[in-house]
Amino acid sequence: MIRIVELHKSFRENHVLRGVNLEIAKGETRVICGQSGSGKSVLIKTLIGLMKPDRGQIWVDGVEITSLSEEELFKIRRKFGLLFQNAALFDSLTVEENVRFGLERYTNLSPAEIQRRVKEALELVGLRGVEKLMPHELSGGMKKRVGLARAIAYRPQIILYDEPSTGIDPIRADAINDLIIAMKKEIGVTSIVITHDMVSAYKVADRISMLYQGKIIATGTPDEIRKTVNPIVRQFITGSAVGPIKEY
Amino acid sequence: MNRGKGWLEPLFVFLENLGEIGLLTWKTLKNIFRPPWEKSIFIQQLEEIGVRSLPVVSLTAAFGGLVFGLQTYIGFHRYVGPGSEAYGGPIISLGLSKELIPILVGLMVAGRVGSAMTAEIGTMKITEQIDALFSLGADPNKYLVVPRTVAAFFMLPCLTLYGDVIGMLGGFVYNIMIMGVNSSIYLKNTLLYFELWDLITGLIKASIFGLIIALVGCWQGLKAEGGAAGVGRATTRSVVISSIVILMVNFFLSKVLPASLSQ
Incomplete structure (x- = not known):
């Protein structure tokens, strides 16, 4: 479903992605882990066409998207739902308006059906009675859940989660993990989860890939990653300051 | 070699900026005719640009009219002679409607609305x-730039027309009510020499100023980076660029647009 081939992306002298190769099957939940600043967010922003790669190819459902026009990219992006690290809710719109944003503009659904979908998406993320609130009236965890409701209301085929558990308490973080699992079971979506939280990664992933120095250096099931002998991956998953990773 | 590049850098930056704003203008013009149309944002912007600018336009137009009336009175009194001040009516009306009011409205709206556009879009960016x-899957150009640009295009002439009325009243009040100029000669001359085209010229200019304010405001907002300080810098740039471009474009429009349709 998604195939990334030799992807490169630089910001001036900073060569962030240095030939990423990745293949993600339909319906799979793939966790991409790595240190802060390793280029995980750049990878998903490139994947959804928010950033243009310098080199390489990205295939989504058989379509190579790096060469598409802006207009064609807008259509491809509607296959994706993206949960931003800081939720990125539209702060001039209410919770309800945020969630219904894509539905209202890019579907032919009736107002009643849109209303139903909004309610359903908010219930799925465990929120009730917040429809009329503005984003600044919500806690960090609630914002994140509204962001998720907005991403799933459109019923995308692929959901990208950028650090879903960052900035929220462990209980809420686990509730988000359960939601990621529920999305896969109930909607059958393909998920890409960017995180450095290994507890979360082991729980939600079908497979885990580690991004290090701009490349995917290991891929495996949660069990395979736990038992890996790769010293870089070991150092990362055990959270040790001692080991081959020196830049932190 | 490096030194040469350093010298040419401002030129490259200028050309790059020109390219960016040109591209944004082209995209916006194309998107105006493509659905979905953001009606609620458009109406919101009509209110923001038009209704909420009325107090500031009222004040600037009133004092602009008063001071223009004052200087015209002095000019006629000094150079033509006492009693000739009543001939100032058409000059005040022409000067206000063709030049002063469109410029004042443009600069006021650039400061009030253009800066707000940059700050809002810049904050959304960061x-x-x-x-x-x-x-x-939404195009920010369609969602943010198009409604603001179209609203500014329509509201600036409305504000200018309103400012024309207030400004002319200011000139009338100064000459007739304060300085005691003969009102019937003042009004007769104004109606005789002031043409509808003079008014329309100012409105055409105002529409173009509206486009400049909205496009520059949105452009600077969309390219804002570097946190709150970056948004602040973009906001300042937006007002400065809009104001300078308005003054420059005004001169060329004054030169290009015919002085009178009856000529």
């Missing part, structure tokens, strides 16, 4: 809300 629009 908080990833623009990326969120892209991720939902």
